Amino acid sequence: MLTGMNHLTLAVADLDRSLHFYHDILKMTLHTRWKYGAYLTCGELWICLSADPEIIHRPIHQGYTHYAFTLPPEQFPAFRSLLAAHQITLWKRNRSEGDSVYFLDPDGHQLEAHSGGIQQRLDACREAPYEEMIFPAPGQINV
Secondary structure: OOOOOOEEEEEEOOHHHHHHHHHHHOOOEEEEEEOOEEEEEEOOEEEEEEEOOOOOOOOOOOOOOOEEEEOOHHHHHHHHHHHHHOOOOEEEOOOOOOOEEEEEOOOOOEEEEEOOOHHHHHHHHHHOOOOOOOOOOOOOOOO
């Protein structure tokens, strides 16, 4: 069965512009690039940028689907300043526990920088559950 996230592939209209964003601004590690793509990593996550000049910039607020990256809490002020310095568009205000900032890449992919993990989120949800939220017991199948 599935054991985790293997990689994330993002279709991009302009590979050079996206490499500037992900490598130069966000400081992801570039491993290789070719005419129509590039491989980077962010921590253990492998990211493929796949050039597709036919894609159209997505409208802001196209649902809630987004990709969240880990950012240590002490780095949030500098990261917010970095986004502002590069005039990177924010797409949502944080309404959850912990620090988060939601921003767009050059192709309109909705991204998030977040501090905290699943246990922190579950602890907060146990204190203030979402509407109709349940916590199944270990091994419980029917929820």
